[in-house]
Every structure is written in structure tokens, then in C-alpha cells.
Amino acid sequence: MVNQAFTGILIFEFMLCNFAGAAEVMLVDIVAEGSSGIEYARQASERNAIVEQFQMAPVYTLNDVAITPMKPKGAPGTALFDYDRDGDIDIFVSNGPGTANSLFDNQLTETGITSFIDRGIDAGVSADEQDSSGVCVGDTDNDGDQDILILGSCENPRFFENNGDGSFSERTQNAGISSDGMCSASCSMGDVNGDGLIDIVIANTYTSWDDQLALLVEPFALNQHNQLFINQGDNRFVDRSLESGIMDLVGLGDAEDGLPTLTWAIALVDIDMDGDVDLIQADDQSAIPNAAHGGVDRGVIRLLLNDGTGQFTDNTRLLGLDKVGTWMGLSFGDFDCNGYLDIFATNFGDYTGQLLPTPTELGQLTSRWFLQSSEGSFNDPGVGVDVASVYGWGTSILDIDNDGDQDIVYHGGSDIGPFVDMSNAGVILVNEECTAQYTYNAEISSATNHAYRNVQGTAVGDLDNNGFEDIVTVASFVTPDGVVTNNYPEIFGSPFDDAKFVWIFDPVSDTEWVYNGTELQQGNLSVEMNQGNENGFITVRLIGGKDLIEDAKVNRDGVGAAISFKPENGHTVSQPVLAGSSYASQDSQKLVFGLGESSEGTLEVLWPGGIRNRLYHVNSGDNVVFPEIPCDLERENSFVKYKECVRRSLKMAETNGLVQSREKKKFFRSAVQAYREKHQHNDG
Secondary structure (H helix, E strand, O other): OOOHHHOOOOEEEEOOOOOOOOOOEEEEEHHHHOOOOOOOOEOOOOOHHHHHHHHHOOOEEHHHHHOOOOOOOOOOOEEEEOOOOOOOOEEEEOOOOOOOOEEEEEOHHHHOOOOEEEOHHHHOOOOOOOOEEEEEEEOOOOOOOOEEEEEEOOEEEEEEEEOOOOOEEEOHHHHOOOOOOOOEEEEEEEOOOOOOOOEEEEEEOEOOOOOOHHHHOOOOOOEOOOEEEEEEEOOEEEEOHHHHOOOOOOOOOOOOOOOOOOEEEEEEEOOOOOOOOEEEEEEEOOOOOOHHHOOOOOOOEEEEEEOOOOOEEEOOOOOOOOOOOEOOEEEEEOOOOOOOOEEEEEOOOOOHHHHOOOOOOOOOOOOEEEEEOOOOOEEOOOOHHHOOOOOOOOEEEEOOOOOOOOEEEEOOOEEOOOEEEEOOOOEEEEOOOOOOOOEEOHHHHHHOOHHHEEEEEEEEEOOOOOOOOEEEEEEEEEOOOOOOOEEOOOOOOOOOOOOEEEEOEEEOOOOEEEEOOOOOEEEOEEEEEEOOOOOEEEEEEEEOOOOOOOOOOOOOOOOOOEEEEEEOOOOOEEEEOOEOEEOOEEOOOOEEEEEEOOOEEEEEEEOOOOOEEEEEEEEOOOEEEEEOOOOOOOOOOOHHHHHHHHHHHHHHHHHOOOOOHHHHHHHHHHHHHHHHHHHOOOOO
16 A cells, blocks of 8 residues: 555646746646546466465575565556547556456546546456566557557467457467567567568566576576567568577677577667667666676667668677666657657666675666767766666656656666565656756655555556646555665665665575565556646657558558657657557557647658658647658659659548548648758749
């Protein structure tokens, strides 16, 4: 149960200074307030029985830590998407064995109020016999609705095809997606070979979550390779992990290259913005000594570049991402507004790391951002005045105050055997005028009291259609009221220096503990609604035109595209359209861009395949549905041919219901203007 001081309406006010149109923004947790209709309690995994056996033993020893289960209370994820196509965003949350997964149907369209009804069982995605973990969603068959892949911790994933009527049918056996019982954590979708069908990657960890030997003792032998499944059409997939190159990992060492690492988060994202999706994975060093201490560097943010055909090459070291850490979550945006996509990755936390058996230096376990240069390499600028960071799992990018730059949210916590980490109260890092100089805002983050919640999955999306993104988090367990919290021994001069942890087994010596009776409670769901301010916004949803528009090649969701928006007199901000990242979770694919005090701006889409479309004079408050226009303004030398291509494509888009007549004219005028600006062409 969450501390009673926070069981009423959780309203948090904060002032963001030095931003255009800075104004108060309030977040309200409608689950804690009681008006959401959401009831969710995470069922523990079966491996929790092993923990209960340790609790009954007279003493818990240091040797027992390595054979204590990983995530015994479960590893829940969440995904935000409009499953019933009624115009509002719904919430999927995974649950444990014997308990149905939840699919919370947003009632905004029906009632005008953001409240939810759990349709998980009725919709056919309950999968209650599965210990469900990560989730990703996407329109894998290009029929206009989104299908669901639900992972299991150490069991095969389950694939559910959307029937288009608010229900799903399980197609696991026919889909051909199998992990052979591997312990999967996260998944992501994207079109890796440019055929207009989205494919699936799965992040795998190690052989059994019944122990933590792969985290504490064995660097490679227990790990499991990630998997890539290529879409063959009709929701049938073929495993191409070996042929694709995603298993050919380098930089581990002469004897270790090609061995599997331990991956918690994975994403298919066009990180170099060349028109095809690349693969990025968050690998875990954990307590395995790194090369500087006589071990091996296995835990890095690994980047495998796509050649456009679905063949991947590991460029991690070449591009400067070989920084060792216990990486666990991923999110992406253009933090410094230079036109290139950057990476934020969550880590174990400098405070929690003090209790690891291996030595670490300040910064090695810090959640941090990596900025991409024009040459494609990444720079680690450090975390500035925040100095250190806390434990992180899920993470998302959002412009929380719509001032025109991207902010960061991340959550986390862990049950680490004798103690529970409570260091992360919910971190929101605020960007300073597109400089990527992020600072922690204590008023926002500490007031939410997420420290009592062991948050795993995090996702963002505009649930009430007010133009400001909301934050959804799911916890595997909740630490009860009244427990005695402890400060971590070392402080760093950081705003996180009050980070806490709780003994579940009280120490009786340096290597022995005794269970103190603390009972961790079932995990819960938090839905924090952003009440907004006076700053402007636009929303954007992409529609790929494969099979609907002549020469169109993009999947129906536009997954893999990168959207850029420049408010009038503001900075250009870019963000990718993803189908799974964070940790075990997925943000809404309907993106929100802030305008600050501007009244309009220019929108540009880089589609998979490399074609760019532009839309001018997008007004504050516009909800843009942007169809693929497969006409290349950069490569087509004939203005007449280009105009005819645009005219024909938009007519087909209108015929298929992708745009209305008024929007069609605006897209046409913008396409002509974009061509003229590119080629300085003045002919009619």
C-alpha cells in the first residue's frame, strides 16, 4: 500500500523557468485518486516460492544471493495504443500466472471523461496461464489495426491478431514466433528489409530467472542471443537471427566475440536517419568485473547498423557507445535539437551500486544521455549538476510542458535479495532550451512517491487528448507503509543523495542476514494525467500507404519513420516512431510536439525508405494525420512529374479515407512549396 500521505489526489505543481511560455504544469494520478476505473494488482511469478523458502530458513547467506530468483514478483510491461480505433489511447498491462492481462479501454470517446474498463478477458488477450512480461504492438498485417506480441518470462511469447472489432484471436502457433522457452524481457517491431511489413526483434536474457548466476558469476555461458523474426505476410514469421548478423557481436574480446550478451531492452529505430531501422540493445554488465578490473566489457549500449536489406553490423565501439554499464532501458529523441537522434539509457544507479560486490566508479552506473554528432558517432556529455543517478528501468521522452524541447522521464527499483532498492521516486529530467543540459526537478519527482513502487514498465501518451502527454507506470510490487528505510552509505553531492533502501533480511554479519518479516505487496498501476499549461502543441499520427497508394512502401503505422517539427521562431525537434523500446513497454505512436508561445510550425516526415514529406503552416492545436506521399522531392528532377506523383498519391489517399479534401489540398500545396524550396524552382 502506498504511503497514506499520497492516497488522495496526487497533484504536483512545478515552475519550469527559462523556457518560452513557462507556466505551471500539474500531474494527477487518477488511479490513486480513484476516478479511473482501473483495478490492477500484479501477480507474483511462480519463482517467488523460492524466495519464500529462503524466508523460512534460519539464515540467509551471501552464497544464497546468487541462487535467489530474478524479479520474483514479476516483470510487467505496458503499451499505449488505440486497440479499438475509436480515437482515444488505451492501456495494455501484463500480469502474472493465473491472473489475466489487462486491456484498459479508454472511455474518453464514449463519455468525454478519461476513465477505463478492463476488456482484457473479453477482448481475448488475457493469457492468464502465462507469466507475461514485455509487450509490443504494431499493425503486422497492414489491415489498419494493431496486433499484440506478449512475452513470457522464460516461456514462449504469445501473438494476438486484432480482428478489427475490439477483439483479438491468438495466432501464436501459426505465427512461427518462438523463443524456445528463453527468458525474454522486451520486444520491438520495425521493417528491417524494406518490404513494407514490420518485423519483430526480441531481447533475451539468460537461461533461468530462478537464480542470478548470470548477473553475479558467469559472464557469457548462461546468456541467450536476441532473436529477429522476419514477416512473411499474413502474420507469419521466420527466424532470421543467425543470417541477419544480429548475433555477430564484436568488441567483447578475441575469445568472446560472437557470444551472447544479456539484453533487457531493445529497439528498432532509424538512429542514423538513412531510411532503414537499426537495432539498439541495452546490455547488462551487472556484477561481472569489467575489463579495467580484470574481467570483460559485456554491458554496453550496443548499436547494429542496418544496410537496408535486414543485414546488421555491430558498430558499437566505432560509434562511441562502448561505455560499460548495467543498461536496462532505452528512449530516443533529439535532445540538443541538432537534427540527429540521441539516446537515453537507464542504468543500475550510483547509489544501489555501492552494495555490489565488485568495485565501480562514479558515473559507471549512471543513467545518462548520449548525443549524436553529424558524423554519426555519439558523445557522452556527462550528467552535469546532477552528478549521480538512481536505479532505472523504463524510460520515455516527452515535452512535459510543451515548451518546444524534449524532457526525459524514467522509473525503477529492484528486489536484490537481502534488500529492496527505493532510490527512484520517479525522475523527470528537464531540458534547458534544447541544450541537452538536463536537470532533475525534485518538486515533480519526489512528490509522486514512486519510491515505494518497484516500477518496471514506463510509457507515455496523450490519454485525454488535451495535447499534453501523460505518464503510465506499472510496478511489480509495492513496499509497505511503516518500513524502516535506510540511506545509502555514500553521498555524491547530488540531488538524489537522500536515496533510500529497505532491508528485507536484517544483517547479522557482513555475509549473513535474517528475514525480518517484511511482506512486499502486489504491484500496481499509476496513470498520471498532465493537466497542461498555456503552451501550444500539435499531435501527429502517421499512415503508411503500402497496398493503398501507388508506389507506397511503408507499413500502415509508419513505424521506423522520424518526425521533425519546427515551431515558428523555435528549434527543430526530431523523434522516431517506435513499436517498443523503454523497458518491456511501448509509448503511443501518436506523437505530441510542443510549440511554446508559437502559433504554428513546419512538420517533416522521413519515411522508411528515405523519402521526405513536408507540411507547412501546422497550427497550434492541430491533430495531423499524415499519409505517406511516395514522391521524392530530393531526387525527382522533373517538377511536372513530381507534382503529378503528389496529385495522384493524394487522390488515392483520399479515396482510401486517409485524408479529407481540405487536408489533401494543404498537403499538395506544401509538397509543391517544399520542392520549390529544395530546387529553387519557380515554374508552375
